[in-house]
Amino acid sequence: MKDEVIKKEKIKEIADLARIKISEEEAEKMEKHFKEILEYFSSINELVKENIELKSHFFEAVTVIREDKFIKQSEEANKIVNEFSKVKGRYAKAPKTLK
Amino acid sequence: MIKERVEKFLEEIKKKNKRLNALIDVYEEALKEAEELEKALKEKRAKENPLFGKVAVIKNNIAIKGKRLTCASKMLEHYYATYDATVIKKLKEKGVIILASANMDEFACGSDNTKSAFGPVKNPIDEAYVPGGSSGGSACAVKAGFCDFSLGSDTGGSIRCPSAFCNVVGFKPSYGCVSRYGLVDLGMSLDQIGPIANDVETVEQVFLAIRGFDENDNTTSIYKANDAIEKPKIAVVKEILDGSEETVKEELLDALKHEKYDLISIPGIEKAVAVYYLNVCAEFSSCMQRYDGIRYGKIKELDEKMETINEIRQKYLGEEVKRRIILGTFITSKEWVDAWYKKAIMARQIIKEKLKKVFLSYNCIIMPTMTTMPWKFNEKKSPLQMYLADIATVTANLAGLPAGSVPYKSEHNKGKFGIGIQVITDYGRDLHCLNVMKHFYKKKSNKVNE
Numbered sequence: 224m225k226d227e228v229i230k231k232e233k234i235k236e237i238a239d240l241a242r243i244k245i246s247e248e249e250a251e252k253m254e255k256h257f258k259e260i261l262e263y264f265s266s267i268n269e270l271v272k273e274n275i276e277l278k279s280h281f282f283e284a285v286t287v288i289r290e291d292k293f294i295k296q297s298e299e300a301n302k303i304v305n306e307f308s309k310v311k312g313r314y315a316k317a318p319k320t321l322k
Numbered sequence: 323m324i325k326e327r328v329e330k331f332l333e334e335i336k337k338k339n340k341r342l343n344a345l346i347d348v349y350e351e352a353l354k355e356a357e358e359l360e361k362a363l364k365e366k367r368a369k370e371n372p373l374f375g376k377v378a379v380i381k382n383n384i385a386i387k388g389k390r391l392t393c394a395s396k397m398l399e400h401y402y403a404t405y406d407a408t409v410i411k412k413l414k415e416k417g418v419i420i421l422a423s424a425n426m427d428e429f430a431c432g433s434d435n436t437k438s439a440f441g442p443v444k445n446p447i448d449e450a451y452v453p454g455g456s457s458g459g460s461a462c463a464v465k466a467g468f469c470d471f472s473l474g475s476d477t478g479g480s481i482r483c484p485s486a487f488c489n490v491v492g493f494k495p496s497y498g499c500v501s502r503y504g505l506v507d508l509g510m511s512l513d514q515i516g517p518i519a520n521d522v523e524t525v526e527q528v529f530l531a532i533r534g535f536d537e538n539d540n541t542t543s544i545y546k547a548n549d550a551i552e553k554p555k556i557a558v559v560k561e562i563l564d565g566s567e568e569t570v571k572e573e574l575l576d577a578l579k580h581e582k583y584d585l586i587s588i589p590g591i592e593k594a595v596a597v598y599y600l601n602v603c604a605e606f607s608s609c610m611q612r613y614d615g616i617r618y619g620k621i622k623e624l625d626e627k628m629e630t631i632n633e634i635r636q637k638y639l640g641e642e643v644k645r646r647i648i649l650g651t652f653i654t655s656k657e658w659v660d661a662w663y664k665k666a667i668m669a670r671q672i673i674k675e676k677l678k679k680v681f682l683s684y685n686c687i688i689m690p691t692m693t694t695m696p697w698k699f700n701e702k703k704s705p706l707q708m709y710l711a712d713i714a715t716v717t718a719n720l721a722g723l724p725a726g727s728v729p730y731k732s733e734h735n736k737g738k739f740g741i742g743i744q745v746i747t748d749y750g751r752d753l754h755c756l757n758v759m760k761h762f763y764k765k766k767s768n769k770v771n772e
Contacts, residue, residue, distance in 0.1 A: 229652065237655065241635075241647050241648055241651040242631050242632050244633050249641070253645060253648065256704065256706070259706045260705060260706050263596060263706055264599065264662075266596050267593055267596050267597055270597070270673075271665050271669050275672070277667055283544065284498075284540055284544050285543040285544075287537060287540050289537065302404040303404050303617075306401060306402060307616065308619065308622070308624045318625070318627055319626050319628065
């Protein structure tokens with residue numbers, strides 16, 4: 224793990240997964256930074272000597288449920304619609320997912 | 323009376339904020355609010371409430387209805403909050419006047435407030451130096467005399483670091499103590515909102531006003547307060563002290579003169595930075611998915627092609643934000659999730675257990691908040707160097723413990739800056755933490771306010 228380097232092509236692939244179109248320069252810069260960062264981060268292996276059972280939540284929370292009651296659409300909902308970038312009626316306009 | 327105070331703060335802001343850049347938006351209508359509150363001065367709620375008429379500045383990742391919620395990012399430059407965060411609701415109910423939004427590192431990603439899309443914040447003690455981050459604007463505003471107190475948020479040290487560098491008091495409550503409803507997420511299992519002020523009493527008053535169960539934030543169901551106050555039984559962490567700059571070490575040891583304490587070792591604690599950044603990047607990459615230019619920010623470039631989302635995120639998000647998103651995506655991807663993210667969660671559990679053990683024999687841990695003194699703007703730091711600055715602060719977030727920073731300056735310290743003394747106590751023991759903070763703040767040897 225210590226010697227792995229994420230090449231800039233891989234970084235562009237990951238950025239694509241994260242929906243970010245990074246530039247060639249940025250990918251090159253990140254290759255350098257990631258090498259340094261991941262080399263340092265691999266020190267956690269010295270801390271974790273064997274697998275520990277993982278819980279689904281780090282802090283034990285209590286489930287809190289509200290009453291299953293219909294709440295009339297509030298003024299807040301209109302305000303939220305007003306913040307959309309492109310609007311049609313009460314809908315947010317989004318890019319086409321199907322060609 | 324209240325109106326005069328608001329006018330005075332506005333004057334200070336006019337004089338200094340252009341240079342310090344601590345604030346993003348100033349709310350002039352606060353004067354009108356002050357007038358209204360003055361009419362209510364004779365009422366019960368004014369008399370019973372120590373915060374009535376006090377003036378606050380709020381970090382710009384906390385929602386105030388009708389006000390810009392930029393998170394110091396171009397992505398949200400034109401986004402207005404549609405509701406009040408729970409902490410804002412509570413402060414308004416207590417008669418607090420909200421005067422301005424504070425500048426910060428973009429989406430809270432940073433330790434020196436140089437990563438804001440609205441320009442860096444300067445240290446009010448000496449403008450050649452950074453104020454610390456990511457709540458740099460909040461700490462600067464307090465020290466510069468723009469308000470009575472401010473709210474910041476702390477995920478890996480973002481309240482405590484700027485409090486140390488600006489020589490003010492800052493406090494991060496136990497995880498789950500203060501509602502995060504209305505706080506823009508950085509790391510959902512690590513974030514807490516907390517107060518910053520010039521003295522511990524004010525910080526405590528604000529803390530008591532904002533804490534409490536909130537049905538809008540289920541993580542507040544975790545919190546069980548243990549308000550008992552005890553005499554401090556101090557442990558000082560050797561690894562952090564040894565890793566500190568000379569001045570920081572000397573100042574801390576000066577503060578500990580005449581105190582009874584044990585120097586203890588927590589092996590592996592230096593690895594907490596790695597554990598923290600792995601956890602926070604994973605969580606951050608997840609919560610940032612929503613910023614696609616569709617629902618938030620009134621992004622004009624949004625068009626019909628799916629590519630548009632990738633282009634918008636590239637254009638509107640800053641370098642550090644993108645770095646953390648990509649890193650987080652990498653470590654949670656199928657190929658690497660076992661080697662990195664799952665290991666990081668295990669490592670976090672191990673650190674939590676180590677700290678729990680310390681509190682079996684001691685009731686507070688004292689260390690420097692920052693292992694270095696503030697750095698100058700022209701001191702370039704690589705991303706990793708920046709991450710390492712958080713070495714003393716991340717542990718409290720990983721374990722969910724209450725932690726605060728108290729400014730301290732010995733009489734031998736002829737420099738401009740004092741240091742921040744960090745106090746960490748066991749989970750739920752927030753009031754005890756604040757009490758120990760008071761103890762160090764009030765020490766005769768503490769010359770920070772002279």
